[in-house]
Amino acid sequence: METLYAVTVGVLTACSVFLILRGRSFPIVIGITMLSYAVNLFLFSSGRLAIDQLPLIGHSETYTDPLPQALVLTAIVIGFAMTAYSIILAVRVRGEIGSDEVNEPDHSDSEGSR
Amino acid sequence: MLSQHLVILPILVPLFAALLQLLPWGENPQYYRRIIGLVSCVILVAISAGVLIASTEGPQVYALGSWQAPYGIVLVADRLSALMVLLTAILALPVLIYACYGEDNLGSHFQALFQFQLVGIIGAFLTGDLFNLFVFFEILLISSYALLMHGGGKLKLRACLHYVLLNLTGSAVFLISLGVLYGITGTLNMADMAVKVAALTGDDAIIARAGGVLLLVVFGLKAALLPLYFWLPQAYAMTTGTVAALFAIMTKVGIYAILRVFTLIFGAGGAEAAMLGYDWLWWLGLATLALGSIGAIGSRDMRLVVSYLVVISVGTMLTTFSMGNERATSAVIYYLVHSTLVTGALFLLVDIIARQRGKTASRIVKGRKLAQHAVLGMLFLVSAITVIGMPPLSGFIGKLFILEAARTGAQLALLWPLVLVSSFLVMVALARAGSRMFWHTFEGKAAEEKSPAGQIAAIALLLTGAVVMTLFARPISSYTDAIAADLMHPQTYISTVLNQSGGAHE
Numbered sequence: 016m017e018t019l020y021a022v023t024v025g026v027l028t029a030c031s032v033f034l035i036l037r038g039r040s041f042p043i044v045i046g047i048t049m050l051s052y053a054v055n056l057f058l059f060s061s062g063r064l065a066i067d068q069l070p071l072i073g074h075s076e077t078y079t080d081p082l083p084q085a086l087v088l089t090a091i092v093i094g095f096a097m098t099a100y101s102i103i104l105a106v107r108v109r110g111e112i113g114s115d116e117v118n119e120p121d122h123s124d125s126e127g128s129r
Numbered sequence: 130m131l132s133q134h135l136v137i138l139p140i141l142v143p144l145f146a147a148l149l150q151l152l153p154w155g156e157n158p159q160y161y162r163r164i165i166g167l168v169s170c171v172i173l174v175a176i177s178a179g180v181l182i183a184s185t186e187g188p189q190v191y192a193l194g195s196w197q198a199p200y201g202i203v204l205v206a207d208r209l210s211a212l213m214v215l216l217t218a219i220l221a222l223p224v225l226i227y228a229c230y231g232e233d234n235l236g237s238h239f240q241a242l243f244q245f246q247l248v249g250i251i252g253a254f255l256t257g258d259l260f261n262l263f264v265f266f267e268i269l270l271i272s273s274y275a276l277l278m279h280g281g282g283k284l285k286l287r288a289c290l291h292y293v294l295l296n297l298t299g300s301a302v303f304l305i306s307l308g309v310l311y312g313i314t315g316t317l318n319m320a321d322m323a324v325k326v327a328a329l330t331g332d333d334a335i336i337a338r339a340g341g342v343l344l345l346v347v348f349g350l351k352a353a354l355l356p357l358y359f360w361l362p363q364a365y366a367m368t369t370g371t372v373a374a375l376f377a378i379m380t381k382v383g384i385y386a387i388l389r390v391f392t393l394i395f396g397a398g399g400a401e402a403a404m405l406g407y408d409w410l411w412w413l414g415l416a417t418l419a420l421g422s423i424g425a426i427g428s429r430d431m432r433l434v435v436s437y438l439v440v441i442s443v444g445t446m447l448t449t450f451s452m453g454n455e456r457a458t459s460a461v462i463y464y465l466v467h468s469t470l471v472t473g474a475l476f477l478l479v480d481i482i483a484r485q486r487g488k489t490a491s492r493i494v495k496g497r498k499l500a501q502h503a504v505l506g507m508l509f510l511v512s513a514i515t516v517i518g519m520p521p522l523s524g525f526i527g528k529l530f531i532l533e534a535a536r537t538g539a540q541l542a543l544l545w546p547l548v549l550v551s552s553f554l555v556m557v558a559l560a561r562a563g564s565r566m567f568w569h570t571f572e573g574k575a576a577e578e579k580s581p582a583g584q585i586a587a588i589a590l591l592l593t594g595a596v597v598m599t600l601f602a603r604p605i606s607s608y609t610d611a612i613a614a615d616l617m618h619p620q621t622y623i624s625t626v627l628n629q630s631g632g633a634h635e
Contacts, residue, residue, distance in 0.1 A: 035294075035298060040290065040294075043294055044294075047294065047297045047298060047301070050298065050301045051301055053301075054301045054304045054305055054308075055304075057304075057305060057308050058304055058305075058307070058308040060308075060312075061307075061308040061309070061311045061312035062311075062312075063312075080315075082311070082317075083308075083311070086260060086307070086311075089260075089264065090304055093264075093267050093300070094300075096271070097267075097271075097293075097297050097300070098297075100271075100274060100293065101290075101293050101294060101297060104274075104286070104289065104290055104293055105290065107286060108286050108287060108290050111283050111286055112283055112286065112287065117287075117290065117291070117294070119287070
């Protein structure tokens, strides 16, 4: 289970880094969303993975750590709001500037024509 | 009863002020919102001063809901936190006064966002818990995203997009580092984590170090350290003057976090994880300082010059901090207070100058004469002298402390020339800008529209800070010495946080 979990987080992170390094805003937003998934999974595993255990002391002999779940919940809420904001911002940039290039497009090709 | 809850009040006051401002206030809402905002800022200054006085007796710990640390969440106001909170309050009041002359009408809810921003900044300074540091970072970031867009415009959009995307990635890295550190130490309370990290050995210590370096990356992004500072000049130069002036404290949040975490958890007492990242900070800080100076002299816009001054100050502070001795840390804190106030003043001043010059705005070219030529010229002169570090004002004293803190040969050989050459370059840049804007003006009529006296008074108020820091350099430096001693010997902090009884706030 740990291996599968680690591979999932790793692949998600690798894909998101690739997407974040792209030059257009839409892939970057997708990349950041994927990165937040990877981060949430990773945070969840920081209390160690356990199956069929309650986050309560005294119900059974073993118990799982409740804190990472609380942390993940906070991270999900914040991440969701931030993703929504960045999408709106990206759409506005597309609308007002007319291009979804993150950096100013290179003017060196059209130097003579201006 | 109130004194028991003193530590949380600096967070609650702006929070409630912001909520009040969001209520529908009838026909002329901005009038009431301004009053609420200004009253909140004045109260904040008074309360912060109270926290500062209380913190001289030792770290003040406030256990939220009386849950004892390390299980509950605590706020800690030691000398450093209290000073940073007071600095925020002192910066916020003049900036808000300046904004109340119409600048807050450029976009909706400026006043409430301003207060929320204060909540985030002050919370980040006061929290004693790493995860809450993340939460308060997010609060200040969310308001800063909106504030950065205040006033609208195409140029702001792109700068804001960069800022938002970079900070979202930064937040993800922050969470990863928190996961790593929590997985290894099983705690998020900073004092408790310091104890746990010091006890780590072998592989665990290496993982904790990895988590620590990730934290350094995040704080480096907030503080605008070399490979991560490229967002700053554009963002600060594009936004309105008031927002930029308030953001003068934002990079200092990153520096505060580095000071706190890398002395408390990864400081000298960190066993196998001790002195983590100090050598990185040394070289990156020096490079930031060098590139910032080149940026300042190469900029053709006054706002960009001031933005690069922020970068230079970050480089100076982090390099000095990485020397790791008490004198250096003390010098950093003195310089931090000075540079926050003076960059805040400069951003506001450039805003006024740009408005009075009209079409040429803040570009460093020949333009028309300003309406209030003499007053603005004097303010520019004073703030330039302060920020360059020429005698007699606080910049000179701050740089003197920094140069004095260098001890070993390598430190002397690199820090002295870089700091002095960068001061020289800044002097050239500001002298050029000043002479173009104030002396090489077009013949003919000066601009007619004068700026309100209140706005100029707000700038003067910030610059008074520089004068006060010069006059009272001795008491202030002995206070920063005490802060540095606290940071270098965090045992008091740790024992106060961990040993306080849960029921102290009945």
